[in-house]
Amino acid sequence: DAGITQSPRYKITETGRQVTLMCHQTWSHSYMFWYRQDLGHGLRLIYYSAAADITDKGEVPDGYVVSRSKTENFPLTLESATRSQTSVYFCASSGAATPYEQYFGPGTRLTVT
Amino acid sequence: DAKTTQPPSMDCAEGRAANLPCNHSTISGNEYVYWYRQIHSQGPQYIIHGLKNNETNEMASLIITEDRKSSTLILPHATLRDTAVYYCIVRVAHRMEYGNKLVFGAGTILRVKS
Numbered sequence: 001d002a003g004i005t006q007s008p009r010y011k012i013t014e015t016g017r018q019v020t021l022m023c024h025q026t027w028s029h030s031y032m033f034w035y036r037q038d039l040g041h042g043l044r045l046i047y048y049s050a051a052a053d054i055t056d057k058g059e060v061p062d063g064y065v066v067s068r069s070k071t072e073n074f075p076l077t078l079e080s081a082t083r084s085q086t087s088v089y090f091c092a093s094s095g096a097a098t099p100y101e102q103y104f105g106p107g108t109r110l111t112v113t
Numbered sequence: 114d115a116k117t118t119q120p121p122s123m124d125c126a127e128g129r130a131a132n133l134p135c136n137h138s139t140i141s142g143n144e145y146v147y148w149y150r151q152i153h154s155q156g157p158q159y160i161i162h163g164l165k166n167n168e169t170n171e172m173a174s175l176i177i178t179e180d181r182k183s184s185t186l187i188l189p190h191a192t193l194r195d196t197a198v199y200y201c202i203v204r205v206a207h208r209m210e211y212g213n214k215l216v217f218g219a220g221t222i223l224r225v226k227s
Contacts, residue, residue, distance in 0.1 A: 042217050042219075045214040048214070058214060059214070090156045090157070092156070092157075100145070100147055100162070100202070100204045100215055101147070101159055101162060102215060103159060104157045104158065106156055107154075107155070
């Protein structure tokens with residue numbers, strides 16, 4: 001189906017483990033984004049990508065790594081998970097001409113124990 | 114970047130029009146007004162955006178005042194599924210610069226009641 005999907009939808013991991021959250025979109029959108037949402041902080045941008053092989057930091061990039069080898073995929077990796085990274089993670093995408101018209105995935109709820 | 118001000122909450126009767134206001138008195142000439150909403154436990158959803166003319170799509174209408182200092186999002190026939198937090202955001206539409214991003218403020222909690 002067309003759209004934007006995230007996997008897994010729920011994940012529990014232990015402190016220090018590496019975990020990768022996947023994001024896939026079928027619109028061939030140029031831009032892709034990763035946000036995290038926490039109570040009291042709202043949505044915060046982690047990383048974004050303007051095109052394949054072009055990524056840039058958002059406001060809270062520390063502890064995260066991204067890559068974008070294909071236009072449709074934008075995985076987010078937590079290299080060594082910490083409890084402070086317990087959050088809901090949203091992926092989004094948008095077209096090149098309208099980067100602020102973003103379409104969000106359903107989210108991944110990550111718990112780090 | 115222009116700041117926006119929205120009421121913290123509003124109630125609306127099911128089937129009636131929901132009118133959500135937003136003030137953006139410092140908006141620049143090349144900045145657009147965007148509206149998003151977030152239904153509980155879901156990702157944010159793009160609704161509509163506009164520059165100075167009124168806009169309408171299948172979800173809502175956007176009315177921007179002539180001086181562009183405020184706008185109103187109209188849901189013509191609100192349903193219980195429209196209960197959500199609604200965000201008004203101002204951005205230059207066609208430019209994504211380093212560090213520039215969508216900023217979701219506190220928004221307006223719209224409660225649609227039967």
